[in-house]
Amino acid sequence: MSVLADLVIVALLMLGGGFALIGSWGLVRLPSTMERLHGPTKATTLGLGALLLASVVHFQARLGIWTAHELLISLFLFITAPISANMIAKVHLHRTRAGADGEHDGIAGRPPCPGGDADWATFEAPKRGTPASTASD
């Protein structure tokens, strides 16, 4: 039982450390900002989830303490990581459009425009009558 728990803890620790390292390596190596978003927001978050799971198993199996704070942390992180990624992507799109960054495009080129005369929703003013609109009538 103890050997099995040790193996699980070691496997989770290696998985977590490896994924965190891969995420940061992707942050350094990938060619453009929109591609660099992938590394930290996916790999690093998964790695931290594995580390926190290792911590739960470690405290339960080795010391006999049941701790659940870690599950709270990983739940919070899994909820918030896509939101911050979305906000960073919006910042990048708006700054590129304003010409502030002079960003070159990545491997895939610019994202295609939606059809018709529409533009990306983040560039448009909120339409009237929607919850995002702050127009008076």
Next chain:
Amino acid sequence: MIGIALHLAAGCIAVALVLNLWRLLRGPALGDRILALDTMVINAIALIVLIGMIGGTDSYFEAALLLAMVGFVSTIAYCKFILRGDIVE
């Protein structure tokens, strides 16, 4: 075995923090810097958890939880400031 694995994982996180610092200093776009800061906060949480496991106490996790919340809020505040020029409208 667990001690070696713990220190190896801490070494991985330390190397990851150095890579993040490189991207934070290098840029080139502002989004990269915000992303590097966000990743550094996540790696700091991982380091705190590993230190708690090495020391065998569970009193570090409140710090990790607080850091997770403050890191997310600061990233959103920074993005809102860049996007709108104002944080609370």
